[in-house]
Amino acid sequence: MSIQWFPGHMNKARKQVEEILPQIHLIIEVLDARIPFSSENPMIAKLRGDKPCIKVLTKSDLADPVMTQQWIDYLDKKKGVKALALTTEQPEKTQGLIDLCRKMLPGKDQGHNDIHVMIMGIPNVGKSTLINTLAGKTIAKTGNEPAVTKGQQRINLRNGIMLFDTPGMLWPKVESEKGSYRLATTGAIKDTAMSYDDVAFFAADFLLKHYPALLMARYQLDELPTTELDFLELIGKKRGCLRAGGKVDLEKISTILLNELRSGTLGRITLENPEETERETVIVKQLIAEKEAKKAARKKNRKKGKSS
Structure with a gap:
């Protein structure tokens, strides 16, 4: 995305x-x-x-x-x-x-x-x-x-x-999917630009992999679930984020998780490292080059169609 x-x-x-x-x-x-x-x-x-x-x-x-x-x-x-x-x-x-x-x-x-x-x-x-x-x-x-x-x-x-x-400026299109999610996770992109649940799932997945000790300490857990959905449902129940029938209100617990991450309540967290982002840069450049090549090919085919 x-x-x-x-x-x-x-x-x-x-x-x-x-x-x-x-x-x-x-x-x-x-x-x-x-x-x-x-x-x-x-x-x-x-x-x-x-x-x-x-x-x-x-x-x-x-x-x-x-x-x-x-x-x-x-x-x-x-x-x-x-x-x-x-x-x-x-x-x-x-x-x-x-x-x-x-x-x-x-x-x-x-x-x-x-x-x-x-x-x-x-x-x-x-x-x-x-x-x-x-x-x-x-x-x-x-x-x-x-x-x-x-x-x-x-x-x-x-x-x-x-x-x-100068006013804060984003560039016209954020090509990196992970970059988009990181920007949304920290609040750099308005919350209306992406689904709150999607952003929380991205954040939960990252935190489970990179900062499990912080999650266990903050939410008083003896062990962590293996998936982001199970994690959100578990802490949703602990926080009383429930709908009728006892189902977890994912939007409510997503809001809590993101607010606690953004405020530093979860602890000191960094969402990316230099090596990982260098690899992402290469992938994004390749994707852009492929898009440009397809765009040029379509333009060339249209010209051929008009001349024939």
Whole structure:
């Protein structure tokens, strides 16, 4: 399943970014530390070109710390890219981001003009929270749902950094099925874009395989079922999520599971690793190439049909 969710204001934001990019010296791309790959917008990579980029992994207090370090090491290997993990619980660490901006642009820092930094990212990754922390006051509107910021704004941090904020942007089509589910699991995609039950089944399957101890501790289980359906029905009964006749209300228990995962109540969880996502990238590229080849073949056949 691929997701197509590209509201009009996002398309407008993309055009605004293209217009202002010539003035920008450095890009900060905000990623969700729980899904650093799936929350990385390929459209941003195309837009920024060879401009230096800092990948900021926010919500790191919700992510698996071992996996977060793996992701930082992985991202640091990319040309022109540095990675940094931040959390709202330690706002003092954001000074490290300012220092890193200056370090990546040593020539600019010596002049009298501000360093122009554009902050970008998909919806609901904590971009507005990061901006408010950097500014030391509430400037950007925050909310626990995607697409809160709708316009572009310029923020003078008064420390030699001029910050250009942009609305959260998804790319027009999320081709990776697993990537779509990860985005939905963390709440980056609006809950109306995918079935809540489907997303919960994906999350339950992943958690059973990768974080069984957290599930057993949270739901006070001595052992775990082998399937996601059995797991959801088991915890649904324990939580009293029942319909008439004693059947488990899957939508209700799905909501509980996803809310507890998103809030960190289940524990610190990361939904992907670098090796796995590299394999997924290869598969997705192959699928796109096959689609393009079929599209070209159909176009060629139509031309032949018209000429005959």
